[in-house]
Amino acid sequence: MTTNTLTSETIAKDILPLNGTDHIEFYVGNAKQAAHFYQTAFGFKLVAYAGPETGVRDRASYVVQQEKIRLVLTTAIYPDSEIAQHVHQHGDGVKVLALWVDDAEESFRSTVARGAKPAMEPKTITDEFGEVKMASIHTYGETIHTFVERKNYNGVFMPGYVARTSELQVEPVGLKYVDHCVGNVELGRMNDWVKFYEDVMGFKLLLTFDDEDISTEYSALMSKVVSNGNGYIKFPINEPAEGKKKSQIDEYLEFYRGPGVQHIAVATNDILHTVAELRRRGVEFLKVPEVYYEDLIERIGHIDEDMADLRKLNILVDRDDEGYLLQIFTKPVEDRPTVFYEIIQRKGAKSFGKGNFKALFEAIEREQALRGNL
């Protein structure tokens, strides 16, 4: 009985049903080369393309995919475009966190009614494979959420794109799906954005980290995690906190020129394999010192993995009430110290690696110091 009540309550309260992450679109300086990087370094496969050759005059977009993770890499063809301005301002960065929905028009209408700022009115695009309905709203900074309804479409991505494969033979590295996407916002704005996700998007506050949880000798940050009704979408929101020196969030905000997506966490079922492959292909990771591993077993208890393998690959471990997780963070994947990736394997744990924050932030600060930004 209790379960039934809970279930119906959950459904009743899910004012914005989301099926998952549809895709993440980056605006970049050179999409052709970015697509090559994601193929050779991260094991994505090229699946679709749109550009001048396919009748799209102002941009070129490459769609790369690995299991459920779909990235769209878009570049401007002309200087006087919104894409070129975005890249000029932010460097390569995430423009769209697209959400897969059953009803794009209703998702747009209801979120706008609850206060969302419209970015693109609902539109339907068609080709020989069917139709896709889309609409967009603004979130923090210049980032937008696009609602994508694709139940009447069976093409490779969406109308306007053609299927495209590459001569490049790439093996996937085992990345499965987007676990969470983190946004950095300005000092004092975290709670406003949490409220936006709660009130407008029907998300729930899952976790709160304050500067006591997340501080080193030099810098601090605060973070709140919001999650949608079915838990498929998780958005941690960070803001800087007062510290002795410039925090990693301040550094991001300075170089991204405002709020934006800080990191995308992608899940694997075999982090040892995934990280060994990524390293072999040249992906750079943050380094935690050897001392991290010295009392790790005492801190987290038994784990299935071999400690020597974790140490060799510099993978971090954390435990919560429900299990444990393994994680590692890349260095920024562009020249500005902005967007990076997290590789995560969950073995029961639903949290975010709080026990690793101190070791991680000290590693980030060493990188900040090398850049002259600490």
Ligand code: FE2
């Ligand atoms: Fe994360």
